[in-house]
Amino acid sequence: MTKKLNVAVVGATGAVGSKMMEKLIERKFPIASIKFLASARSAGKQIEFNGENYTIEEAKPESFEGIDLALFSAGGAVSEVLAPEAAKRGAIVIDNTSHFRMDPEVPLVVPEVNRHALKTIPKGIIANPNCSTIQMVAALQPIREKFGLTKVVVSTYQAVSGSGVAAIEELREQSAQWDAGKNVEAKVLPVKSDKKHYPIARNVIPQIDKFTDNGFTYEEMKMINETKKIMEAPELKVAATCVRVPVVSGHSESVYIELEQEATVQQIFDALTDAPGIVLQDDIREQLYPMPIFAENEEPTYVGRIRQDLDNKKGFHLWIVSDNLLKGAALNSIQIAEAMLEDHLL
Incomplete structure (x- = not known):
C-alpha cells in the first residue's frame, strides 16, 4: 500500500x-x-x-x-x-x-x-532545475549513456510563460494592440525590474534574466552550470544563448552536441526511441518535427530534426521541445x- x-x-x-x-x-x-x-x-x-x-x-x-x-x-x-x-x-x-x-x-x-x-x-x-535545462538534459542523457558527450551548444526559443502570468497577459494584450493598430505597451519583458522593456508580440528578445559580467545572461549561466551539475560532468563544454519568443507555453531548443564516439543518425534514433519521458518526432518526408503548440499540456519531451554535422562525424544537431510549465x-x-x-x- x-x-x-x-x-x-x-x-x-x-x-x-x-x-x-x-x-x-x-x-x-x-x-x-x-x-x-x-x-x-x-x-x-x-x-x-x-x-x-x-x-x-x-x-x-x-x-x-x-x-x-x-x-x-x-x-x-x-x-x-x-x-x-x-x-x-x-x-x-x-x-x-x-x-x-x-x-x-x-x-x-x-x-x-x-x-x-x-x-x-x-x-x-x-x-x-531550470525549465530549459530539464528538457535538454532529459533528451541528451540517453545519447550520452551510449556515446559519451563532450560539448553542448544550445540556442533556446523560450515561451513567455517562463516569466510568469504577467508576461502571458502582456503577450495577449500586445497582440490585441497590434491588431487594433494601437501603440504597443511593454512593461514586463525582458526583465520585470529593468527600466527598459520591449514588446514581445511580433518580436523575439535575445535576453532572459539580467546580464552577468561575462556577457551571458543569468538564464544562460543557469543552463551552463546546471547541465554540468546534473550530469556530474564539470569538464563538459556547454554554451547557451537564451531567447524569448511570442509563444505562450512550450520551450524550443536548437542543440548542437559533440560525442566521444562516432555514431549514425539511426543510432541516435535508437537511443532515444525507448528513453523514458522522450518522444521521437522525426520524419522529414512527412514534415514531422516537434512544435510547442502541440507540446502544450503534454508531459513528454519531444525530439526531432536530428542531423549529423556535415563537418564533424561526432557532431549532431537536435531540436527539443517541451511544455516548460510541466516537464520544465x-x-x-x-x-x-x-x-x-x-x-x-x-
Missing part, C-alpha cells in the same frame, strides 16, 4: 503552482492532507483542489509542522527564508526556484538523468517526489 503524505504547496496561485495542483490530481499522488500557502496578500482567498475548496494560508515557519512534502514555487526570496524552516520541521522540500540549485549540499535532479542523487539530501531540500517545472517536481516514494526515501 502506497504511503500517503501530508503536502504543502507554496505559491499555488502562480503559473507553475497551478500546474502542480493539476498533476497531483492527474497522477493520483498519494495525499493524506494538503494545504496551500502564500503571502499575507493572498491569505484568506479560496482555492479549489480535486473538487474541494481550501482557504489559502499565510506561509510561516510554523505552517510546515506535520508536513511530509513541501512543494515551493513562490520565488527565490520566499524559498530562501521558508524552505530551511520547512526542512527543519521534517518536511522534504522540492524547490522550483533557482536559489538552492548550485548549493553543493542540495541535489539538483531530473529523475531520468540523476535519480541516484536523491539518496543524499543533507539539508532536506531538493532543487528543481511542475511535472518534474512531482516526478522527484514519486521517485522518492518508489525508492522508499520519503
